[in-house]
Amino acid sequence: MRPWIAALAVAPLLLAGSALAADNEFTIVIKDHKFQPATLEVPAGQKLVLIVDNQDATAEEFESRDFKAEKIIGGGKSAKVNVAPLKPGTYKFFGEFNMDTAQGTLVAK
Template sequence: MNIRHVLFATFIALPIFAFAADNEISLVIKDHRFTPSEVKVPAGKKVKLVVDNQDATPEEFESHDLNREKVIAGRSKASIFIGPLKPGRYTFVGEFNEATAKGVVIAE
């Protein structure tokens, strides 16, 4: 591989690394609750939610506002991509524990 190939590969990969570092938000499910229950994201940008289910039981991340639905097995993680979003509030719930697992994404 010559230097041009290395430079080209580096420039192609840079936006991927920048995306991962700047637009990743962590959510934890513990005791059937989301922490934090409110997350702020930049409007107009794609964002990766990394949901860490620390409970032993599965939970379903569900949001009609975000048009997303994903089951996350107990003691596992899942990535959910959202956006780009217009400024506003977007609710989500843990469908298996809706009474306690609630949250909101705020795009600003």
């Protein structure tokens, strides 16, 4: 194939790829040491990317024992947390610096 034909052939694949990535990205906001949303439905059996957006002035540690995640996110910062494909079920996560209020659940379906 001539290079410009190859480029045309690849473009739709790139578009499809980015659409798929967006489908598996979910934003969780931290505000007033709580998660918004506190309960989030996600697809089972697929890699997920959680964008954790800490809108508080203080750092938080996003953590889950159920889906094995641990990440410190500075005040006013956001971070990506990769999650391996989950079986259907519920998975708890929490903010370790504010355990009284920062509690959330992923529901994989």
